[in-house]
Amino acid sequence: MLIKFYNANLLDPITKTKGLADIIIEDGVISKIKLKRKSTPIQTKGTGSKNMLEINAEGLYLFPGLIDMHTHLREPGYEYKETIRTGTLAALRGGFTSVCCMANTFPVNDNPEVTYYILAKAKEEGSCHVLPIGAITKGLKGEELSEMAMLREAGCVAFSDDGMPVMNSIIMKRALEYSKAIGAPIISHCEDINLSEDGVMNEGKLSFYLGLKGIPRASEEVMVARDILLSKYTKGHLHIAHVSTKGSVELIKFAKEQGIPITAETCPHYFTLTEEAVKDYNTNAKVNPPLRTEEDLETIKSALKEGIIDVIATDHAPHHIDEKKVPFQEALNGISGLETAFSLSLRLVHEGTLSLEELIEKFTVSPIKILKIRKEGIKEGAQADLILVDINKEWKVDKNKFVSLGKNTPFDLWTLKGKVLFTVKGKKFLDMRTEE
Amino acid sequence: MKDLIGIKELSRQDIEEILNTAKAFKEVLQRDIKKVPTLRGRTAINLFFEPSTRTRTSFELAEKRLSLDVLNFSVSTSSVVKGETLYDTLKTIESYNVDYIVIRHSSSGAAKFVAENTFASVINAGDGTNEHPTQALLDAFSILEIKGRLDGLKIAIVGDIIHSRVARSNLYLLSKFDTEIRFVGPPTLLPQEIPDNVKIFFDLQEGIEDVDVVMILRIQLERQKGAYIPSLKEYSHFWGLKKELLNYIKKDAVVMHPGPMNRGVEISTEVADSSQSLILRQVTNGIATRMAVIYMLNPKEV
Ligand SMILES: [Zn+2]
Helix, strand or coil, X not given: CEEEEEEEEEEECCCCEEEEEEEEEECCEEEEEEEECCCCCCCCCCCCCCCEEEEECCCCEEEECEEEEEECCCCCCCCXXXXXXXXXXXXXXXXXXXXXXXXXXXXXXXXXXXXXXXXXXXXXXXXXXXXXXXXXXXXXXCCCECCHHHHHHHCCCEEECCCCCCCCHHHHHHHHHHHHHHCCCEEECCCCHHHHCCCCXXXXXXXXXXXXXXXXXXXXXHHHHHHHXXXXXXXXXXXXXXXXXXXXXHHHHHHHHCCCCEEEEECHHHHHXXXXXXXXXXXXXXXXXXXXXXXXXXXXXXXHHHCCCCEECCCECCCCHHHCCXXXXXXXXXXXXXXXXXXXXXHHHHCCCCCHHHHHHHHCHHHHHHXXXXXXXXXXXXXXXXXXXXXXXXXXCCHHHCCCCCCCCCCCCCEEEEEEEEEEECCEEEECCCCC | CCCECCCCCCCHHHHHHHHHHHHHHHHHHCCCCCCCCCCCCCEEEEEECCCCHHHHHHHHHHHHHCCCEEEEEEHHHCHHHHCCCHHHHHHHHHCCXXXXXXXXXXXXCHHHHHHHCCCCEEEEEEECCCECHHHHHHHHHHHHHHHCCCCCCEEEEECCCCCCHHHHHHHHHHHCCCCEEEEECCHHHCCCCCCCCEEXXXXXXXXXXXXXXXXXXXXXXXXXXXXXXXXXXXXXXHHCECHHHHHHCCCCCEEECCCCCXXXXXXXXXXXXXXXXXXXXXHHHHHHHHHHHHHHCCCCCC
16 A cells, blocks of 8 residues: 655654655655655656545645543443444544553553553554553552562553542652662652542632532642642653642742753643633533633643653543433543644644644653653654644534544534644544545 | 522522512412422423422422422332442433422532533532522512511521531522621531631621521531531530520521521520521421422423
8 A cells, every 4th residue: 555645744743853745655654755845746647546645735844643541442342332443433533643641441451461462452453652651559449559570571651540539658669769770760640539529620610600519729739839849859751641730830840940850731622721610510521630710721722832841642531321321420430532632732823832843752752751651753764654634724623523432522613724644654634634 | 591500500580580489489388279280291300319308308398399290219119229320310201201300419519510410400408518509599489478578688608617508508509698797606517718708707796796686507527427526515615506695696686597407406496496596487488489480491492
């Protein structure tokens, strides 16, 4: 199979390449990159072979495939919510060619058997690169460390009890210490569950107005502060998941200034939506940590700009419709994010918060550095791992068109600017040029 | 109007209309024949996921006075215990062709959820800590009977504000009139961020000084467990309304309580049974107010 892109704007922060180019992919490998000064008319060979695709990429961008550091693929155990097959296909549709899947499956990914299962399933049925994240503690119970070194050996790239915080500080300290021998970061879901209690949205005027129990910002911030201090003390690499508050940003800024080895991520919903989104008890906007206020949102945007937040991750959390079609208090937390995350993030470019290059770094170079994974980027001889994007194309989100089984999105029917048109991952590709 | 989900959604005019209708129904209730035939042939169901004999009885009486056929459906007798979702319960009930659903549920937003998923008219009889609109309406009705107006009044709501749907509905109702609203109680039971038009008092005596109406909220006996308050004894000592304190409110001020009361905790017996207490009047007015609400709603034609 031959895929040829003509006159594309190549922008690859991994290889630090930028410019107009023709790119040829032969059987999943980039065989030729021709950088050029100006676009040339597309030369069709007229072979008409179905083994060849010629794509006029004039005005379009080619980026390296995006990496999602925070995905819930749900398999094994919750295949009614999502499977490795559907989740990785949703990834390709959203422009992601690599996803890191969280450990809160059933059984929990706290032993190599589960990791092998995930990797085997991904090889058989998956469409993109699957990088498992192992549990910090056995059964996500926060009591005993899981076999982190063996999990690493089996293929886990990081460790997290995501969904559950590690409440016991001594366990978190040991995990950070132990991780140094393994060379993989500890990803912390920062939440003091005593402070969250049975809260279901951000605590403030609106939660009182709606009669819903609030989750104070402090619930996240006290754990961010604790974990920063533990990282400082142990020198273990801490990565803070889904930052949602201004206070967390301030703490992370302080920690980075001190040279503490921490990194951080946020998700598109935290810089796109505020708590106002749950005003009508919209369960599709119920997420943990909860959507906050305008002030938090603006601070998160500037933190992305200033590099205080390194990564944009989806926290793709698909759920079955029955788990969302209930009164707000009873609905499960989570947003199905893979298929909207990149387009939502492009808003940051259109509004001038980030340059296009900075945005792509948040999805590629930063995760690569944090996870210490190898990605060659777009270069001759490398496996094809790239996406074609029209950053100006307007399209309407339709949850029913999601390939993810999770239709739980607060962005349904939103018009977004910027769309992934074509994703190539090795020999697999997804052509979305004719999608509305 | 199809449903009554909350006071939030009502205008001042809606409220006044309901209160005027309630007044007419109260006159009916004082006659020998207390029934009106208007809604004969229609059916109401009282769907109670939380036990509440008082509210259910009040609704049931209101429904019967309107000549409605009445069904009662409560948690202990339903399949809900077996894990049926609210949506499924609703669809089952809908297939009985009911015209009115009165719902009490422990989840905030449950009444709205039900209203969005049924053709029947839905009346919120209390959803979680969100709203209890008929309580606020009957409270307003009772105040009006005594004071003749809501505008210009000073009202103190005392006690467990954050967990109280009664407090919220009253806040939203009174906010639509020209009133001064005070929240009084220990900081752990007051909202973290205060609504713009509310004054906060930690001290009971200061909080009720010179007010026209004191609304006492029921304190849940288990609040001690969540460390909201150290003990009921301490709560009662500092925030229980006792006889001596009546000297600080206006001479003609009234005291209210949505019931059921914990006598000797949030309110002393002397106060509850005093001439300034509207507590029994609230119960009586509950029926007329609920009749008015049901009467004014229009189920969707299928
Ligand atoms: Zn999490």
